[in-house]
Amino acid sequence: MKRWCNDEPRFWARVDRRGPNDCWLWTRSVNSSGYGQMQYSGRVRRTHQLAWSFVNGPIPPGLQVLHRCDNPPCCNPAHLFLGTHADNMRDMAQKGRAARAQSPLTSEQVREIQALAHAGLGRREIAGRFGVHPDTVSKISRGRAWKPLTEEPAAAAPLRQPLSTDSIAEIRRLLSAGLSRSEIARRFGVNPTTVGRIRMGRIGAAA
Numbered sequence: 001m002k003r004w005c006n007d008e009p010r011f012w013a014r015v016d017r018r019g020p021n022d023c024w025l026w027t028r029s030v031n032s033s034g035y036g037q038m039q040y041s042g043r044v045r046r047t048h049q050l051a052w053s054f055v056n057g058p059i060p061p062g063l064q065v066l067h068r069c070d071n072p073p074c075c076n077p078a079h080l081f082l083g084t085h086a087d088n089m090r091d092m093a094q095k096g097r098a099a100r101a102q103s104p105l106t107s108e109q110v111r112e113i114q115a116l117a118h119a120g121l122g123r124r125e126i127a128g129r130f131g132v133h134p135d136t137v138s139k140i141s142r143g144r145a146w147k148p149l150t151e152e153p154a155a156a157a158p159l160r161q162p163l164s165t166d167s168i169a170e171i172r173r174l175l176s177a178g179l180s181r182s183e184i185a186r187r188f189g190v191n192p193t194t195v196g197r198i199r200m201g202r203i204g205a206a207a
Contacts, residue, residue, distance in 0.1 A: 007038075007040060008054050011038065011047070011050055011051075011054065012054075014026065014027050014028045014038070015027065015047075015051070015075045016124045016134075017076075020076075020078060021078070022076065023069055023071045023073075023074040023076055023079065024051075024074060024075045024076035024079075025071075025073045025074060025075070025124055025127055025133070025134060026038075026047045026048075026073045026074075026075050026133075027124070027134060030072070030073055030133045030135070031046075033072060034072035034073060034132065034133060035047070035048065035072040035073065036048065036072075036073045036075065038050060046065075047073075047075050048065055048067065048072075048073075048074065048075055048080055049065045050075075051075035051076070051077055051080065052065045052077055052080045052082075054077075055077040056077070059082070060082070062084065063082045063083065063084060064082070064083055064084065064085060064087075064088050065080050065081075065082060066080065066081055066082070066083045066087065066088055066091055067079055067080060068080070068081060073127070073132075073133050105130070105132070105140075109130060110140055113126055113130065113137055113140045113141065114140060114141060114143075116129075117137065117140070117141035118141070123137040123138050123141065124137075163188065163190070163194075163198075163203075167188060168198055168203065171184055171188060171195060171198050172198060172199070174187075175195070175198075175199050181195040181196055181199075
């Protein structure tokens with residue numbers, strides 16, 4: 001095995017190396033396409049390219065490092081091979097990657113990720129199943145917004161009717177009783193900001 005870079009130990013320390021046939025996911029920074037990236041020799045390099053180079057030596061001119069697993073953050077040398085740009089385009093078409101590159105996770109996949117995370121499955125294992133970065137799994141498991149989702153757009157919600165005088169009076173009574181703005185907002189189907197404006201007397205008859 002040819003060793004040609006002093007950064008190799010630092011590099012592999014940032015890769016989640018599992019079984020020989022598993023995806024080895026890069027655990028640090030990724031670009032907008034999901035490929036791992038690392039500063040090397042004064043410029044940012046994709047980590048799957050570095051992984052191939054650390055094992056096999058410099059990438060020959062005119063060739064690219066491609067993924068057999070079609071998993072951008074994977075750095076397992078066994079999953080990598082050399083090819084031309086034309087090979088890459090052909091591989092992309094065969095695997096449908098061009099279409100998938102524009103398709104984010106569906107709502108069903110997001111729910112499944114949340115369920116697996118809640119069940120205690122490691123974020124890196126989940127990431128490997130869905131071909132995403134562990135940071136993405138972490139964000140989803142913490143309930144952070146994941147938009148857009150590949151599903152039919154929801155129908156526009158009907159316009160909210162103004163709050164009646166009785167509703168405003170009831171909201172003020174609940175505020176005086178110590179109920180939180182968010183709880184009151186849920187009860188009346190309004191924004192907590194609306195409840196706050198009622199409390200300050202800025203709304204008398206409309207939400």
